[in-house]
Amino acid sequence: MTLPRPQIGDTIQSLSTPLPVIDEDRLAGNIKRVQDYMSAHNLAFRPHIKTHKIPALARQQVEAGASGINCQKITEAEVFADAGFEDILITFNILGADKLARLAALNERISGLKVVADSIVTVTGLAAYFAGRKPLTVLVECDTGGGRCGVQTPDEAAALARGIVASKSLIFGGLMTYPKPHTEAAVEHFFIATMAYLAVDGIECPIRSNGGTPSLFSAHLVPTATEHRAGTYIYNDRSMARAGHCSLDDCAMHILATVVSRPTPERAILDAGSKALTSDLLGFSDYGLIVEYPDAVITGLSEEHATVDLSKVEGIRPEIGERVRIIPNHTCVVSNLFDVMTFHRDGIVTRVEDVAARGLVW
Amino acid sequence: MTLPRPQIGDTIQSLSTPLPVIDEDRLAGNIKRVQDYMSAHNLAFRPHIKTHKIPALARQQVEAGASGINCQKITEAEVFADAGFEDILITFNILGADKLARLAALNERISGLKVVADSIVTVTGLAAYFAGRKPLTVLVECDTGGGRCGVQTPDEAAALARGIVASKSLIFGGLMTYPKPHTEAAVEHFFIATMAYLAVDGIECPIRSNGGTPSLFSAHLVPTATEHRAGTYIYNDRSMARAGHCSLDDCAMHILATVVSRPTPERAILDAGSKALTSDLLGFSDYGLIVEYPDAVITGLSEEHATVDLSKVEGIRPEIGERVRIIPNHTCVVSNLFDVMTFHRDGIVTRVEDVAARGLVW
Numbered sequence: 001m002t003l004p005r006p007q008i009g010d011t012i013q014s015l016s017t018p019l020p021v022i023d024e025d026r027l028a029g030n031i032k033r034v035q036d037y038m039s040a041h042n043l044a045f046r047p048h049i050k051t052h053k054i055p056a057l058a059r060q061q062v063e064a065g066a067s068g069i070n071c072q073k074i075t076e077a078e079v080f081a082d083a084g085f086e087d088i089l090i091t092f093n094i095l096g097a098d099k100l101a102r103l104a105a106l107n108e109r110i111s112g113l114k115v116v117a118d119s120i121v122t123v124t125g126l127a128a129y130f131a132g133r134k135p136l137t138v139l140v141e142c143d144t145g146g147g148r149c150g151v152q153t154p155d156e157a158a159a160l161a162r163g164i165v166a167s168k169s170l171i172f173g174g175l176m177t178y179p180k181p182h183t184e185a186a187v188e189h190f191f192i193a194t195m196a197y198l199a200v201d202g203i204e205c206p207i208r209s210n211g212g213t214p215s216l217f218s219a220h221l222v223p224t225a226t227e228h229r230a231g232t233y234i235y236n237d238r239s240m241a242r243a244g245h246c247s248l249d250d251c252a253m254h255i256l257a258t259v260v261s262r263p264t265p266e267r268a269i270l271d272a273g274s275k276a277l278t279s280d281l282l283g284f285s286d287y288g289l290i291v292e293y294p295d296a297v298i299t300g301l302s303e304e305h306a307t308v309d310l311s312k313v314e315g316i317r318p319e320i321g322e323r324v325r326i327i328p329n330h331t332c333v334v335s336n337l338f339d340v341m342t343f344h345r346d347g348i349v350t351r352v353e354d355v356a357a358r359g360l361v362w
Numbered sequence: 363m364t365l366p367r368p369q370i371g372d373t374i375q376s377l378s379t380p381l382p383v384i385d386e387d388r389l390a391g392n393i394k395r396v397q398d399y400m401s402a403h404n405l406a407f408r409p410h411i412k413t414h415k416i417p418a419l420a421r422q423q424v425e426a427g428a429s430g431i432n433c434q435k436i437t438e439a440e441v442f443a444d445a446g447f448e449d450i451l452i453t454f455n456i457l458g459a460d461k462l463a464r465l466a467a468l469n470e471r472i473s474g475l476k477v478v479a480d481s482i483v484t485v486t487g488l489a490a491y492f493a494g495r496k497p498l499t500v501l502v503e504c505d506t507g508g509g510r511c512g513v514q515t516p517d518e519a520a521a522l523a524r525g526i527v528a529s530k531s532l533i534f535g536g537l538m539t540y541p542k543p544h545t546e547a548a549v550e551h552f553f554i555a556t557m558a559y560l561a562v563d564g565i566e567c568p569i570r571s572n573g574g575t576p577s578l579f580s581a582h583l584v585p586t587a588t589e590h591r592a593g594t595y596i597y598n599d600r601s602m603a604r605a606g607h608c609s610l611d612d613c614a615m616h617i618l619a620t621v622v623s624r625p626t627p628e629r630a631i632l633d634a635g636s637k638a639l640t641s642d643l644l645g646f647s648d649y650g651l652i653v654e655y656p657d658a659v660i661t662g663l664s665e666e667h668a669t670v671d672l673s674k675v676e677g678i679r680p681e682i683g684e685r686v687r688i689i690p691n692h693t694c695v696v697s698n699l700f701d702v703m704t705f706h707r708d709g710i711v712t713r714v715e716d717v718a719a720r721g722l723v724w
Contacts, residue, residue: 003437003722016460016724050665072666075365092633092666093622095683098378118623121682148667149623149631260455261480261511269511271454275698276723279641303412303694304434304454305510320483321457332665336637336699339721359701360365361638362378 006342010349015342017258017323018272020334024345026252027234028060033250034216034233035064041220046070046089046209048231051332053357054341055083057234068112070211070229074102075360077113083356087112089209091141091176091229093122093149099362100129107136114207116141116176118149123163123170130169137173138164139207144190145180154193161194165203174207174226181214181243184221191224214243237331238289239282253334254291254325257306259318268296268318270306272326275337277301280330288326293318298326368704372711377704379620379685380634382696386707388614389596390422395612396578396595397426403582408432408451408571410593413694415719416703417445419596430474432573432591436464437722439475445718449474451571453503453538453591455484455511461724462491469498476569478503478538480511485525485532492531499535500526501569506552507542516555523556527565536569536588543576543605546583553586576605599693600651601644615696616653616687619668621680630658630680632668634688637699639663642692650688655680660688 003016012021038045044067049058058069058080068087071077077088094103094115107113107130117123118141130136140160143150151157157175164172175194179187191208198205210222211229219228235253236246255276261269277288279301287298287306293313300307306326310317318324328334335341336358343351365378374383400407406429411420420431420442430449433439439450456465456477469475469492479485480503492498502522505512513519519537526534537556541549553570560567572584573591581590597615598608617638623631639650641663649660649668657674668688672679680686690696697703698720705713 003724014460016458018723093682095620095622096378098376118625119682122622125683143625147629148625148664148669150625152625258457260457260484263480263505263510263512263514267509271724274640274642274695278636279643279695280636281641302510303698307510320455320481321487333636333641336665337721338723359699361380361700362365362633 002339005340006349006352008349008351012256012342012344012347012349013323015256017256018276019256019342020253020338021256022235022341022343023252024343024350026250030234030236030246030250030252031061031064034230035066037217038219038228039065043219043225044227046227046229047234048229049076049080049357051231051234052335052341053355054353055080055356056353058085061234067227070231073360073362074099074106075362076357078102078106079357079360081106081110086110089114091116091178093117093119095122095125100125103136104129104133107134113137114139114173117160118151120160120163123160123167127167127169133169135169135171137171139173139176139209140164142175142177142190142194144177144187145183146178147180148178150177154190154197157194158197161198161203161205162201172203174205174209176209178211179215181212182218184215184218188222188224191222195224213240213245216245232332235331238284238327238329248289248327251327253328253331255288255328255334257324257326259320259322259324262320266309266311268308268310270308270324271304272306273304274301275303276334277306277326277328278330278333278337280333282329284329288328291325291327293324364701367702368711368714370711370713374618374704374706374709374711375685377618379618380638381618381704382615382700383618384597384703384705385614386705386712388612392596392598392608392612392614393423393426396592397428399579400581400590401427405581405587406589408589408591409596410434410591411438411442411719413593413596414697414703415717416715417442417718418715420447423596429589432593435722435724436461436468437724438719440464440468441719441722443468443472448472451476453478453540455479455481457484457487462487465498466491466495469496475499476501476535479522480513482522482525485522485529489529489531495531497531497533499533501535501538501571502526504537504539504552504556506539506549507545508540509542510540512539516552516559519556520559523560523565523567524563534565536567536571538571540573541577543574544580546577546580550584550586553584557586575602575607578607594694597693600646600689600691610651610689613689615690615693617650617690617696619686619688621682621684621686624682628671628673630670630672632670632686633666634668635666636663637665638696639668639688639690640692640695640699642695644691646691650690653687653689655686
């Protein structure tokens with residue numbers, strides 16, 4: 001049993017809800033706007049495919065000028081390698097024999113595979129497994145303030161880079177960070193200081209990879225960076241609009257939903273719950289924006305229901321059977337719930353793509 | 363590309379992370395404990411399959427004594443009808459020609475299909491579509507305080523029931539509620555009052571369906587109910603343990619994860635993020651319990667990373683490469699992320715089941 005697949009030419013109003021749909025023109029506009037910015041600043045751009053998990057979309061990004069792609073998982077990278085992509089950076093520490101075997105097989109298949117490491121444990125594991133195989137390119141992940149993975153200081157970064165250089169089976173590819181938003185000076189300082197340490201040993205640092213959709217339009221404030229990575233920008237979402245990185249009119253993803261109940265004058269229930277929207281709040285206190293009723297508040301989600309408070313909606317309120325469009329708080333996690341994604345222009349379906357890397361969790 | 367499927371006999375320690383696994387003995391214990399309680403109280407029990415979405419598990423529930431199953435979506439019900447289930451209650455308002463067509467086809471196929479309705483709009487739509495077809499059984503959904511769907515008063519419930527009875531194409535099946543926890547008196551009162559109104563017109567009310575894992579072990583406090591519905595109890599989770607409905611040792615689902623980074627003495631990063639655990643908090647301020655390090659706190663999730671605060675962990679702290687088990691806050695939404703579910707006894711894989719109804723969102 002799979003859901004019937006929407007067909008090209010269908011009106012999205014005829015499709016069963018809940019269903020995410022992507023506006024082709026907004027999608028194309030998002031790709032162009034960001035690529036134009038990067039090109040204007042001579043920054044290589046590496047889209048993160050976690051947001052869409054669809055090779056055809058990565059192809060659009062590369063055709064627009066992107067220099068390669070970013071994956072978070074080996075299995076994601078395998079899907080995109082199958083689709084012909086060669087320049088893939090996996091921004092994750094790869095550990096364990098099971099994953100190293102997959103990684104080595106992938107490295108044999110494509111020319112531009114790169115991973116990151118932030119500890120000598122990860123580097124030692126990679127070096128041992130790749131001994132006698134095609135060498136693997138490894139970047140050092142740096143915590144420039146983001147507070148997730150990454151070595152803590154330029155000193156540590158340089159030490160780990162030296163460990164990579166010392167290994168015959170690994171190639172030192174450079175530095176990578178996923179920064180805290182609006183901390184460009186910290187990123188720049190971390191990169192410059194690390195490169196200075198490495199220069200003493202004559203070690204080159206070809207790639208300096210900065211990242212994040214929140215840092216997208218200030219990427220030029222890190223002149224040492226050679227490339228920027230971002231994912232969410234391709235669809236955009238409510239959190240990106242709130243942060244000023246796009247307008248609500250740049251949000252390409254809507255979740256179509258139907259009003260299934262109006263138990264009281266102030267309450268509506270939609271058929272999109274946490275299994276369609278996810279519970280990601282990203283700082284909001286509600287679960288998405290209803291385009292047709294911006295004063296309605298999605299106060300809670302069950303798995304298959306959204307509870308909507310209509311008390312602030314003046315005038316006409318939604319009726320049972322009415323369809324609405326929801327801009328999700330976070331688009332990347334919505335993609336991960338659906339097996340196919342439906343695209344449209346002015347409400348007419350233009351194509352339907354498999355979310356090919358959905359569910360590939362490692 | 364799909365993930366390699368774990369094999370019977372594999373040790374779960376050898377499987378790639380992140381991965382949810384189900385302890386067979388805890389699963390069987392949960393099924394037995396709840397069925398024994400229901401049988402002792404002469405209550406029919408109708409498990410909600412939203413938690414597992416796996417026909418083989420529903421078969422275990424029915425073999426233990428369950429009287430039928432509960433689905434939330436037509437497509438879920440279709441999967442379970444394909445697997446041979448006949449007594450299926452879909453606790454959702456079905457609206458729209460697309461869904462009515464599927465519902466009618468399903469009603470032709472199985473003997474015991476039932477749906478709910480909470481408005482005259484839904485009832486009118488069902489009555490019109492089913493005219494001239496095999497009659498459909500419809501229960502009235504009652505809001506007894508849960509604040510989601512449902513008619514608001516016994517008076518409204520009786521009026522809607524009369525509307526169903528008046529339709530030649532529908533059969534009035536009874537009443538259904540998804541109550542607020544610990545409000546048994548309110549549920550009992552709602553059922554009794556509605557039945558009293560209907561008795562005046564000579565309308566019988568064969569099913570009175572109460573529900574919810576939180577209300578499970580107080581189900582006997584609603585003597586008018588003829589059946590109880592619950593889903594989460596089969597796996598149980600951290601939120602159920604906190605509410606006292608099970609112990610942590612009854613939690614059958616763990617998410618296996620690997621420590622991929624230890625950037626600082628007080629921070630660990632795991633490879634299980636919101637695409638493995640979901641962002642469901644259910645009242646917690648952190649994202650799951652690490653069995654081996656109960657004093658560690660999962661303070662944040664990215665899509666593929668968990669950030670763990672180790673500051674309260676005394677003694678040995680987790681090392682890079684170490685594997686841990688996480689009890690999720692909410693098990694039902696985790697099921698929905700994975701295409702297969704792996705079962706084990708004492709760490710040895712016993713079976714691997716497709717999450718057959720995953721992704722069937724309407």
